[in-house]
Amino acid sequence: MAPTPTAVDLDLAARARVAALVEALPYVQRWAGQTVVVKYGGAAQVSPELSQAVMEDVVLLHQVGVNVVLCHGGGPTVSELGKRLGIVPRFVDGLRVTDEETMRVAQQVQVGLISRDIAAAIGRRGGRALGLSGQDAGGWLRARLYPYTDRVTGAPVDLGRVGEVTEVRAQVLRDLLHDGIIPVVAPVAVDEQLDALNVNADAVATAVAGALGAARLIFLTDVDGIRGPEGTPVPRVSRHQLDLWIATGVVTGGMIPKATACLEALSAGVGRVTVADGRVPHALLLELLTDRGVGTLVEDAPSEPQP
Amino acid sequence: MAPTPTAVDLDLAARARVAALVEALPYVQRWAGQTVVVKYGGAAQVSPELSQAVMEDVVLLHQVGVNVVLCHGGGPTVSELGKRLGIVPRFVDGLRVTDEETMRVAQQVQVGLISRDIAAAIGRRGGRALGLSGQDAGGWLRARLYPYTDRVTGAPVDLGRVGEVTEVRAQVLRDLLHDGIIPVVAPVAVDEQLDALNVNADAVATAVAGALGAARLIFLTDVDGIRGPEGTPVPRVSRHQLDLWIATGVVTGGMIPKATACLEALSAGVGRVTVADGRVPHALLLELLTDRGVGTLVEDAPSEPQP
């Protein structure tokens, strides 16, 4: 018998690549067949490099069997187009009013351009995505006029075509995912007459994740997570704790609506929610396929490390 | 035994309604399970009444089992928005050039507004429609730059982002139809880099009908059909005859591209093509579910009356 052959050394680069793939295995096993909803916006949407990385992440996750749904916001393009069209912004009680014309501009930009730019970017990497607006599929994303009242007088204030999501008829999302297609959702819903309403993209992502019973909802933000009493971002926080932090003023300012959305998602049956730092390239891959998180994980109860 | 009861008379209105339904039966049997592609545009798109009738027709056809695909054009809204944005149209060799900015405007209007207005209108009548742009589903509608050459010099002319349809990856259409959804197709295709190209809506409808092996392609136009040598619209014409009429100048002017599209569709395997008078309310229902045609039927060979 010949002497037992021994292992041949691998160069460093190959070793690293292989190690990364092997490290990813348990995570891929963890997420395959699960649904993950991503709220896409902020820096991740504005920077071409970050945006490209997000698209690579989405296609890779989809390819290894994750059901990804991408909900995007409108970004600065809407205001810009409005300005060029000479639409003079109107304010009530310090809040911008979305008149019919502004709504049409928002729809044009979000549904006509942004959703399609995303679909094309995913297509360029071999994925298949499809832009969805609330009017599609018999009005799958339903909302009502946002019931805003004047803080002082308590009188109802007409903010125009601004809506609050009321219902996600998720069959079209399930059908598309089953057909191997990544839904790309614009923040445009419809009222009972199927007329368009501008809705908040965070709220859309939360409602969609709830309706699909998503295992994870990820907000790509421009911060490095939720900050605790020490003022530094925490890697994970329980629902109960976060509730307390909001009540006691630990969570403040712009983080409040985000934190509230996290809690709502958990209530709606979403497994866990991540407030991720979208300024980190490939934040989605890092969050889902490596042992390195990027931001704060909000969950029902303190739990063992993942996956 | 009691005397045989006799039929009770029906009032005139009820009699007419019932008669219409009964008359429709063989037509419903004829079209159920078949695919029909409709090119929607012209008066049918501009007039609110006609447009509403088209939507009712589409939902009814879909409901009785016809696989309807709606391809729409852009209409005057594109130019209008361009004007408001201060885009100065540029012409080469008398032809309007679609520069990048104009392309973005066209996409906004066609994908962001028109497709969605149609989807909402169908939704209001209980149907489920979904707007599709060429960027969707991995770039399902492919085109290349329109290879225009100067008629005099023969030199290639750059018309900008104007394309010629090259390929329909029809799986997404089949999936949507299978999911009970009516595809609404905007005339926006993509090139190999998945960048948008403006394409002719008639050509999109023809290519889509060919790729789906549609039983019928219907162009909703602003004329009462194809006119024969006597100068009056003919109810039906064979492929061979129409070829001859084009060659001998019987068919002229704006009807030539339409007639050519009909012949191309037949070559691509579409069963029959109708150049329908879209100014007639409910032209689709009349054409498909009654014995009254609305325009000219182009078919491979002279045939027995339908269905």
Next chain:
Amino acid sequence: MAPTPTAVDLDLAARARVAALVEALPYVQRWAGQTVVVKYGGAAQVSPELSQAVMEDVVLLHQVGVNVVLCHGGGPTVSELGKRLGIVPRFVDGLRVTDEETMRVAQQVQVGLISRDIAAAIGRRGGRALGLSGQDAGGWLRARLYPYTDRVTGAPVDLGRVGEVTEVRAQVLRDLLHDGIIPVVAPVAVDEQLDALNVNADAVATAVAGALGAARLIFLTDVDGIRGPEGTPVPRVSRHQLDLWIATGVVTGGMIPKATACLEALSAGVGRVTVADGRVPHALLLELLTDRGVGTLVEDAPSEPQP
């Protein structure tokens, strides 16, 4: 830009036909995918014109996606054949006795002729129907000897092969409907030995509708509906009210068994029941696909107008 083309007027007849179809849309949407059981008999079965209209209705309803099951009665043909064969009717306590021979005659006529005439009539209009007798499919329609007792002495009376429906093994109906076939059911059931029993066609329809969880059961009768305290037919009546009318003698005579069948059907889970005027041509279409009812709708509780 050319002047906007305007709608072209439609002739009156075409307008009426189109209007009828459009009017039918919400009804078609309402009934598609639902199960409707029709008890066919009386004038609708005797008159050739009415009968032809019923068949047209059944085929059209089936074509637009309604799962129709037709239960027919025997009509006068049975007695006639018995007479020709020299069978002398025998009576006990004033009730006709169905001896073995009469049962064979009934079976011959109902299963061999009537079911097949109906199947052929449906076939001529492009539908696919199939006649079912209780012996089929392992004895799908079960009954026991009707437990009749002498009103005076209380002693059991032997009425011969007359049965009372006890069980509907509905799988064969579901399989046929799934295969695109309209079941045509004769009023012949089987006992535990799988020997034939004559059963009441109204009872068959009620039991079948209950077993299938039908959305609607329609009795085609020779009256214009259930009459209320004013002595005129009422368009709709609640279960509770009808119970009361029977108890208080508002409903009398031959209508009592019909009214009881309605109540039993509701108890068995049928959505609503119509006592329809079968003498009105196309009563089924009028009842299901137009806003004009033909008779009395019996339902669980007062409800909003349909669909």
Next chain:
Amino acid sequence: MAPTPTAVDLDLAARARVAALVEALPYVQRWAGQTVVVKYGGAAQVSPELSQAVMEDVVLLHQVGVNVVLCHGGGPTVSELGKRLGIVPRFVDGLRVTDEETMRVAQQVQVGLISRDIAAAIGRRGGRALGLSGQDAGGWLRARLYPYTDRVTGAPVDLGRVGEVTEVRAQVLRDLLHDGIIPVVAPVAVDEQLDALNVNADAVATAVAGALGAARLIFLTDVDGIRGPEGTPVPRVSRHQLDLWIATGVVTGGMIPKATACLEALSAGVGRVTVADGRVPHALLLELLTDRGVGTLVEDAPSEPQP
């Protein structure tokens, strides 16, 4: 270790039963999933014992996975009923004419009684059978008027409602078999107007076997097989040989139409045909599940013993 236990003797009866089951195994493996069409008639239909044995065979074959279709004839009952109804038989050229009334009688007996008696008999043994007439399923069994001509004058002779099978629309048979149901076919076909025609039961079985691509067609007859030149029944004969025997007068009399039907079935793609002795109890089981044939096997070419 304990001493090896040895086999315990089995009583003779149990041994025989087990041996029969074990002997049947390769035959069950051979036929499972195959289609077998049985022409049921003659002694097997007339004798209660033989008839009961046929039903047991059919249910057992169906249970072990054979797709059985049973085609039956009318038997003497038709004439008898005609006589009782006072129908005077009419003859043309020595052939009985089937007038409208006789056709109705035949249909009553065959579809109303015989098919249902068979269905009930199968049901009593735990099988699920369903009687089919030509009017069912949109007229699944098509025929045309039998084109009989006077042998002397060559003039066409009107034999009334006697038909020649032209087409088997076998989808309904496949659907029923798929639903676990044994189709029982009466010799009643329909013409293009879906009016009933009396057809020959052997011809129905042959046409049905051909349309289904049956592996075996079995005629239950009152003879012990096809007799060869020696005048004794042969166990098997090739198509070619049988052709020759017909041509050379070896096969004569009533066996000629049967032999011709065998050859037609082979031409239509049926695997093999058996002219079986229906007077042998359980002829079907013996023919298909044991190594003992009962009659003559007609096949394309001489072959190795089965299975």
Next chain:
Amino acid sequence: MAPTPTAVDLDLAARARVAALVEALPYVQRWAGQTVVVKYGGAAQVSPELSQAVMEDVVLLHQVGVNVVLCHGGGPTVSELGKRLGIVPRFVDGLRVTDEETMRVAQQVQVGLISRDIAAAIGRRGGRALGLSGQDAGGWLRARLYPYTDRVTGAPVDLGRVGEVTEVRAQVLRDLLHDGIIPVVAPVAVDEQLDALNVNADAVATAVAGALGAARLIFLTDVDGIRGPEGTPVPRVSRHQLDLWIATGVVTGGMIPKATACLEALSAGVGRVTVADGRVPHALLLELLTDRGVGTLVEDAPSEPQP
């Protein structure tokens, strides 16, 4: 009309064969689609004739639609191979210790030889079987170290690689049965590290039957059944009665673990359990397809005779 043909007599042998098949019909109907787990061992495994008969039974049962799972023991071959390899058996507290090496030997024999001999024997009769070890399918058969304690001191005793079944991940069994494959299960399970453990074959059969919700579990033993107070085998015994017999010492010795396994199986949801006499040839066929049982049927409650 010709005289009615009469039945032709069948020779005795054919009559017996046919009678056996007909007798089997209700049993085949009873078991088709049901799951039966067989513990194979003892004389039935040792004797070539008995073993061959078991394989014929298994293939026949599988062929007529029974889902058979075969669980086998190791038999004397394991000890023999150990001896040849010079493994000196070690005992603790009178119990044999399964060290690593003995475990390897057991696995070799049971998985490498016995399972495959069975698979081949089934294959030779036209069946398709597949040998399964606990390591297969992600460790489908789970166990933990058998928690044995010294009877005197109560101190835990290390019996080596002997396990107690804890979990059956039955999906692989269901998948194989669905693919038309008979699972052959060796008594080798795995612990949480997926290292092999020797387990008792009776316990495997019991656990597998419970996990599959089997209609019947059959132990092929070397005795003629469970003996009652009279000391003679009883044909059937209720769960309650058997419990009592164990408690009161009616059941003794080697029958106690078998009787306990029966009770456990009933608790786990198995329909009935048979302690069958495996020394009777074709015990499985006799038990399942004839009216002759072979041993003792243990069931939840006294019941009517079967099937």
Next chain:
Amino acid sequence: MAPTPTAVDLDLAARARVAALVEALPYVQRWAGQTVVVKYGGAAQVSPELSQAVMEDVVLLHQVGVNVVLCHGGGPTVSELGKRLGIVPRFVDGLRVTDEETMRVAQQVQVGLISRDIAAAIGRRGGRALGLSGQDAGGWLRARLYPYTDRVTGAPVDLGRVGEVTEVRAQVLRDLLHDGIIPVVAPVAVDEQLDALNVNADAVATAVAGALGAARLIFLTDVDGIRGPEGTPVPRVSRHQLDLWIATGVVTGGMIPKATACLEALSAGVGRVTVADGRVPHALLLELLTDRGVGTLVEDAPSEPQP
């Protein structure tokens, strides 16, 4: 508006991991849904580290959608066990003879131990594997006695139970892959009597790859590829070229059977074959999911770089 947030730098390690995953995307897209057959043996099987890496690779490939089939060889364990059992090897014409007893030993080791060790190793990483021997599934891997003849005399030489693969009945492999199970194939086939034959593992892998129409067959060997005329391993070689190299003696010695197997696999319809260096850790991942090959790719014709 707030200033555009910018990308946050990623630490080097995370960057490398993410880069590896992103680099793998097109390869994952290339191989998802394809079948890859791996011949596992040599150093990769002997070294615990290498072996562990192979298992990780197999599970990862399976997880991302590749249909992996693993064919293993016997390794030195077989001889070792034979020696311990005192089997004296016998040689004919210098070739070792596989007598019955040696065959049993080989089967024990390969099927009872090696296949199960592999199944357990895959199970530990979250995969589901199942060991298959030729006796399984009705004898799925068929062979005949290897037709060896004495080189000098030309007389046939009896090498005992050594076989040559003749047929792969691949349905069981397809069923297992469809059920999400990785087949692990031992080099044990069966002859027509379903008795075991020892077969060459390379030949098994080649035959299996051919029967499945695998996109890739990978031999894990102990060399760094096929060496060309320069004596150094070549990254790729065409079928034609390799044929030439064998004919002209460029390929010599132990590489000849391997090279021949490659050519046979291509003839059998396998897409491409890799003679991979199994001494490189994670050779499978490197070969399939990175741009770094590990050995020589044999293909039909010179082709463009992959994927």
